[in-house]
Amino acid sequence: MRTLLMTTVLASALAVAGAASAQSTIRPGQTIQGNFSAKDARMGDGSHYRCYVVQTNPDEAYTVTLSSSDFDTYLSAGAGADCDDTSITNDDGPDMGTNSQLRFASSGGLWIIKANTLSEGETGRYELRVSAGERIRPTTQVLPVSVGESRSGRLEFSDRRADDGSFYDCYALTIARAGSVAIRLDSGDFDAYLGLYEGPQCDGDSIASDDDSGGGTSAQIVQDLRPGTYSVRANTLGSSEEGDYTLSVTSRR
Structure with a gap:
């Protein structure tokens, strides 16, 4: 049947x-x-x-x-x-x-x-x-990232998958002091995409998102944030893309 x-x-x-x-x-x-x-x-x-x-x-x-x-x-x-x-x-x-x-x-x-x-x-x-x-058994791991830190990673089939079929890693970002923060995602393997969320799980509606503001295929979000816990999706723009990347978070004065 x-x-x-x-x-x-x-x-x-x-x-x-x-x-x-x-x-x-x-x-x-x-x-x-x-x-x-x-x-x-x-x-x-x-x-x-x-x-x-x-x-x-x-x-x-x-x-x-x-x-x-x-x-x-x-x-x-x-x-x-x-x-x-x-x-x-x-x-x-x-x-x-x-x-x-x-x-x-x-x-x-x-x-x-x-x-x-x-x-x-x-x-x-x-x-x-x-x-x-x-x-596919996607990971549910949430990785830490801090202001002033850069993290290297790789997106692949074992990572979380968005509704459009793109892979992403989820990073928890704790903001201790209110201010402007720049979040940047660079990759030579794929077109980068960023999402910023309230809470630690990269879910719900995004506060901000970006494709190419970092120049070329790099993504960048500059956002004023209050103290609290946020999360960042390090994401590919296209579905099923894989590759290495660097995520960096810096403060803006």
């Missing part, structure tokens, strides 16, 4: 979302051999692509790999079954030459995977693989 229900869900989604281009299904743990020809659908840049739908489970991470010895590969993926709605992309890595690989964490339901050639008119054989789901 469960297999029949999953098949029905996938078929319904493909009927709705498959008008723009032909879509196929791929299962977690499955490897598919394919071949791009001049007859395949093209992106606006002239590159060929095919779309695959995978049924995922809640709180599981998946690795998608696209490899070919005939052309430079390009991968994209996103929640849902719309081939035009992808939020995660990868060209050459990590350290995979012209092969592509990406990872994503799912809240369950359908995900779309777009297998793509990097350049216009490329054709040839390829292999697309989706790993079996890896169970």
